[in-house]
Amino acid sequence: MGILSSLSKLFSAPANASKSEAAEPIEYKDYVITPTPQADQGQYRVSAIITKGEGEQQKTHTFIRSDLVANRDECIELTIRKAKLTIDQLGEQIF
Structure with a gap:
């Protein structure tokens, strides 16, 4: 069992790469951008969720830089x- 737990640690996110709370979403054109800055070693990584549409027609893209x-x-x-x-630049191609 020691080998399996060691392997699982290799593929899990490090403790210092935890996610922060999402910021207020903004609307841009027909899209909604929800910034989700990720805490990473005392700094924040550029990250957001971009959505378009509603209900079953809603498309989502996770944006991480x-x-x-x-x-x-x-x-x-x-x-x-x-x-x-x-x-x-990409429009609908981001989905």
Whole structure:
């Protein structure tokens, strides 16, 4: 059983990469961007959930970037800018 627990630790998220609370969602064009900055070694990783539509027609895309920012509020601002840019560039292709 020791080998299995060691293997499971290899594939689980590290303790210092926990998720933070989601920020207020914003609407952009027909999309909703919900910033979800992830705490990572004392900084925050750019991350969001982008959705479009409602009910059974709703599409969701998890948006995670390698950018790390020291301040949570700055991370949220950067996340929104990058998510808008992604929507402008890719549109429906992000789903």
